[in-house]
Amino acid sequence: MDSNNLSPARKGIVGIQFLFVAFGATVLVPLLVGLDPSTALFTAGIGTLIFHLVTKGKVPIFLGSSFAFIAPIIKATELYGLAGTLSGMVSVAFVYFLMSALVKWQGIKLIERLFPPVVIGPVIILIGLSLAGTGVSMAKENWILALVSLLTAVFVSMKAKGLFKLIPIFCGILAGYVTALLFFDIDLSGIRDAAWLGLPQFVFPVFSWEPILFMIPVAIAPVIEHVGDVYVVNTVTGKDFVKDPGLHRTLLGDGLACLVAGVLGGPPVTTYSEVTGAMSLTKVTNPQVIRIAAVAAIVFSVIGKISALLKSIPGAVLGGIMLLLFGTIACAGIATLINSCTDLSRTRNIIIVSLTLTIGIGGAALSWGDFSLSGIGLAALIGVLLNLLLPKEDA
Template structure:
C-alpha cells in the first residue's frame, strides 16, 4: 500500500483534526460515564500522546485515548475509595506498563504469551463489555426514544457507512441523539451559554497516598497491555514498518505507561492505543507521526474551550445508554472473536474451566477481601484466569 505522507503543513493539520474526531466520541464517552469532566480526558489524551511520541522518538504513528477497560474498575474503586482515590489508583496501571516494558526489554515478549494466552485474554475482554451491560440498560431506560435513535444511527453507520464516516459510529449516534433531544424534548442550554470560552480542564489532584486503590487497579491492566501489543503490530502492517524492532516494543509500552502515570496525577481516565485511529490511517494512507501529534495538540486546545465541555455535559444519559448498548456488546463480541481467531480449543476441559470460572467470578460480582485490600470485578477475574492458566496441567496434544 502506498503511503501518503508528503503533505503540505495545511493538509497535515486537516488530517490531524480528522484523526482527533475519529477518536473524539470514544474519548469523551469514558469520562461522561464515570463522572469526570470530558475536557480533562481530552487534555490527558493530548498530553499522553505527546509523551508517547517523545518516548518512542517520534517514530510511531499512534494516538492515545480514554480506555473503556477501566470504566467498571473506576466505578467500583470509586465506591470503595472515593473518586480521587480511584483515579490515583491508575498509578498501578502505569506501574504495570512500566514493568512490562522492562521485562520485554530484558526477555522479549514470549513470556507475555505464556502468562496471557488467548484463553486468558478472551474472557477478560468479554467481561469488560458484559460487566457494564446493566449500566447501559439502566441509562437507556431513562428515555428509550432517545436511546433507540442514538443506537439505530450508530448501527446504521457501522453497517452501511463508507470511508472515515464508518469509523465514527459513536460520534454519529451521539449527534443524532442530541439533535433528537433538542427537537422533541427539553435540553437545558443555559449552562452552555454561561460557560466561558476559555476554561482550564478540571483536574482532580491526589488528596493523599493510598496503596489500596493502586493494588486494586493493577490486575485490571492485563487486558489493555495485551491490547497495546496487538495495536502496535497492526500499526506495523498499516505503516509498513517494524516498530516492534525500532524504536522497540519496550519503548511503546513505556510511553503508554508514562501517559497513564500523567493521567493518574491529574485525575483523568487511563489512556491506551486507539484502534479507530489506526483504521483511519489505513483509509487515508497517512501514517506520518507528525499528523498524530497535530491531533494531540488539537485535543489539548479543545480541552480548554469551556463551551465544549458544557455542551458534552448536556448530553442526555439516555443517549449515552443507547450507544453503550452497542458498544459494550461489541467489546464482549471482540472477546469471543479473540478466542475464535486464536483457535482456542473450546472442546478442551482445561480451557472450558478457565473461561467459565473467569466469567462467573466477574459477572457474579465475586469479591476477595484481605484486610484493607479489596479485589473484585475484572481485576479479580484477571488474576483468577492467569492463575488457572499457570496451575492447570495442559494435555500434551494441546501444548
C-alpha cells in the first residue's frame, strides 16, 4: 500500500487506528500515577504535533505517555506533592534539550559513551521492578478481575494476529472492565454526570528543586529509548532520519513535547514503538497519518464521558496489567544487556550493574540539608559516574 496515495478518508481511518494502538498505554500511565487521562491524551496529541513541527513534518513518530516515569512520579508525589512533582516532570525536557545540543555538537558517540548498555540496562530493570509491590497491592483488591485482565493481555500478546497483537494492554483492560460490569458493582454515576464536552483537568507545576533533581536522572532511559526508536523508524520507512532532519531535531521535538506536557499536568511523553509496529504491519508510513492520530487524541481528550469512563476502571484491573507491564519493562533492561553482549564476567561491568541495582532496589538516599536524591535517580547517577571513573579492562 502506497501511503502517499491514500485518500483523505483512508488516511483518517488509519490515523484513528494508530491512535487506537497507542490509546491503552497512553491513558494507563496517568491512571496509575493519579493524573487526568484526558490531559494525557491532550498533551500526547499536542506534543506529537510539536514534534512534527520541529522535525519539519518528516518523521512518522507518535509521542505518548512514558512508562519509564510511572515509579518516579508515584514516589515523588508521596515526597513532594503533585504540584512539586510536575516541576520535576518539566525538568525532563531540559535533559532532552541538553542531549539535543550535545548530539548537534559531538554526534551520537558522546551519548553512547555517557550511557552505554551496562548503565542503561540496570536502570531499566530498576524502573520495572521498583513498583512490583504496588502492582500486587492493586491486584489483590480483586484477584478475579486482576487475573482476567492479566490472562487476556498474555493471551493477546502470544496468540493474536495483525493489529490486535499490538494492543494487549487495551484488550486486557477491556476484558477486565467488562467482567467487572457483569459480575461486580462499579459506580457509573461519574459517567452519567459527566458533560459530553469539557476541557481536560490541567494542573500547573510549583517550582521545587527536590523533585527536579529527583526526576532528571530518570530521563536518561527514555532519551536512549528515543535514539533506538528513531533507528527503528529508519528501518521501517527505509529513510535516514538521523541525518535528515537530524537526531538533534527529534530529541528537541521530544523535549518540547515533554515541556508542554509537564506544564499542563500530563506525564512526560516518549516515542511509541507500538505505533511504529503498526506502521510496519500496515505499510502506512506517511507522517500525515500520524498527525491525524494526534488530532484525534486531542478531540477525544475534550469528550468528558471518555474521561469519566477511564476513571471508573477498577484498580484491580489496572493491577493485573501492572503485574505484566513492570515485569516486561524489567525484561527490556535484561535484553539491553544481552543484546549488547555485555560481558558480566568482567569485574568492571559487575561493579556497575551490581551497585546500580542494589542502590536502587535498596532505597539508598543521598541527603544534604533539604536536598535528597534517592531511588532510580541516585542509582542512574551512580551508574554513569562508575562508567566514567572505573578504568577499562583489557579484553
